[in-house]
Amino acid sequence: VVQLGMPTRTVLTTCAYCGVGCSFKAELRGDELVRMVPYKDGGANEGHSCVKGRFAFGYATHPDRVMKPMLREKITDPWREVSWEEAISYTASRMREIQTSYGVSSIGGITSSRCTNEEVYVVQKLVRAAFGNNNVDTCARVCHSPTGYGLKQTFGESAGTQDFRSVAAADVIVVIGANPTDGHPVFASRMKRRLREGAKLVVVDPRRIDLVRSPHVEATHHLQLQPGTNVAVVNAFAHVVVTEGLVDADFVASRCEGYDEWARFIAQPENSPEVVESITGVPASEIRAAARLYATGGNAAIYYGLGVTEHSQGSTMVMGMANLAMATGNVGRDGVGVNPLRGQNNVQGSCDMGSFPHELPGYRHVSDDAVRTVFEQVWGRSILPTPGLRIPNMFDSAVAGTFRGLFVQGEDIAQSDPNTAHVTAALKAMDLVVVQDLFLNETSKFAHVFLPGTSFLEKDGTFTNAERRINRVRPVMAPKTGKQEWQIVCELAAALGYDMEYTHPREIMDEIAALTPTFAGVSFAALDRLGSIQWPCDENAPAGTPTMHVDSFTRGKGRFVPTSFVPTSERSTRKYPLILTTGRILSQYNVGAQTRRTANIAWHPEDVLEIHPHDAEVRGIRDGDSVTLASRVGTTSLHAVISDRMPVGVVYTTFHHPVTGANVVTTENSDWATNCPEYKVTAVQVALVAQP
Ligand code: SF4
DSSP states (O other): OOOTTSOSEEEEEEOSSBTTOOEEEEEEETTEEEEEEEOTTOTTTTTOOOHHHHHTTGGGGOTTOOOSOEEOSSTTSOOEEOOHHHHHHHHHHHHHHHHHHHOGGGEEEEEOTTSOHHHHHHHHHIIIIIIOSOOEEEGGGGTTHHHHHHHHHHTSSSSOSOOGGGGGGOSEEEEESOOHHHHSHHHHHHHHHHHHTTOEEEEEOSSOOGGGEETTEEOSEEEOOOTTOHHHHHHHHHHHHHHTTOOOHHHHHHHEESHHHHHHHHTSGGGSHHHHHHHHOOOHHHHHHHHHHHHHSSSEEEEEOHHHHSSTTHHHHHHHHHHHHHHTTOSSSTTOSEEEOOSBTTHHHHHHTTOSTTEETTTEETTOHHHHHHHHHHHSSOOOSSOOOOHHHHHHHHHHTSOOEEEEESOOHHHHSSOHHHHHHHHHHOSEEEEEESSOOTGGGGOSEEEEOOOTTTOOEEEEOTTSEEEEEOOSSOOTTSSOHHHHHHHHHHHTTOOOOOSSHHHHHHHHHHHOTTBTTOOHHHHHHHSEEESSBBTTBTTBOSSOSSSSBTTBSEEOOOOOOOOOSOOOOSSSOEEEEEEOOTTOOTTOTTGGGSGGGGGOSSOEEEEOHHHHHHTTOOTTOEEEEEOSSOEEEEEEEEOTTSOTTEEEEEOOOTTTOGGGTOOSOBOTTTOOBOTTOEEEEEEEEEOO
């Protein structure tokens, strides 16, 4: 007897929003999903959840979902629904025609951090084995690619050092360029619990985020620096550590290399807090006090977000934080470390799966003959030894006419990538744009083929969260489109003459585990048995490694890298006197494709511009006024919110709504090492449009 209103079955799965990776029990009545209940034994969330994971799942059944493949010859033509067979055979034949005319490297693909590891893995395999080039990149390019680079250079592994549980042992918590209460709410709760117990908090952020002052939590120091000056601040911290004798000499001597050269560099007067004050606007006394607290306050842990990575010196800053942690011995045990707060559910996983044009799965360079040989033997195809194009290079090459065809898995590049005008020019220049997604989005306006994707409720696979935790994503319902995304990619590969021969996503994970040493032993069966696995894992540590670099670093010795501060070329000018920085809000998520199609829209119906009262007053702007926001690359308009969260001269907005299109104004400046866009620093002008 089924009691009216009671669920009839439950499925244990993983939230598809942020990089916390909360586990949920999806409760169904028949085929209808009635509620998502946070799972008390979830390794990442321990029964907690936020408004996105708990309530914002209705997009999966929203009437806007595209259920049938569509194609059109020209982007000005109307869409035409077609069979899967026609869509796939059309895509394959057009891709081959392009390669015949313009060369093997004239096409490529972009993987999505929204998709499962298995779905990502098959796309990079499609590009490498079926397209025959390395032109594969991931949306992580525009968020945490500097994390991968910086932590690999210093520690030897492109991932965070700790599990979330570790924060409970921290005595000093340093939050740099992250807003956990909005971006990573469930982890923020753990952090606040520790702060309420007495841990000290240092916030380094231009904006006064909620953590700085919230009920029962107050930061000991809020270093409200000018956007674009992170590296100067972290160098000043290290300068204090070195010149005041606060270095953990035993740790440095036994665990690290390159210290002497680095210490000479960091002790130079240009890195002193007094000089850095003139660059950052942060009082030298505050920097000294915060640095002393970090070095002497017990276990000190750094947590950071896109306010670190999305800068022209994003990779430098990641290495700067690693230097600081090594110099003070804050690596390799509970309560310490350098911890990226990943934005999307599977950013870590999409990077792990070989989505970068220079790396095969497990962060191994394509130029490594031995590694390539291992993959070639299993894949039955040769792999090019030279890196392919990054996303910005794809756009530049498209405009130049040499890159002509693109497969985009679940990323709305026309809304999320910087300098929208350049992105759309690139898309318009291509002969074939294939979009695999849930909804017609900004990118699909320039697409020729639309392949309908599956929501997380239909997927069968794994996500990997910010603490390297591999979680199962179990299907709550059958794919509404009739096909799983990995199947679509495999069918496209087959139409191109390359058979991947999988019958179930568990076989894809088995292949990943067989080819990737850090995933040794991972399987769907092991995940069902253990609940989750934190890579690296092997037969000695089947459940994985919560804390990395315990006795030695992955690369052997931790490596100090001198990190000179180089100011961004993006400066305020008379024409563009303010600096814009961007971020997210709790109820919405990234480009908003999902959350805008849920009740969460009521909490944040539009992107607004936060502006300091002084900057508003001199422009005659009142709260709620319509304003234009202009940079050297574009102009948009939105409503103003007067707020003293921002310092004078800095304005702030989110990028959840295509109507506003915040990236219309962001520039193509990017990180020197990874091309991660400098979303956080754009010189702008703000002007009043009309009174409300
Ligand atoms: Fe989902 Fe992140 Fe919220 Fe957890 S904290 S429920 S993973 S959005």
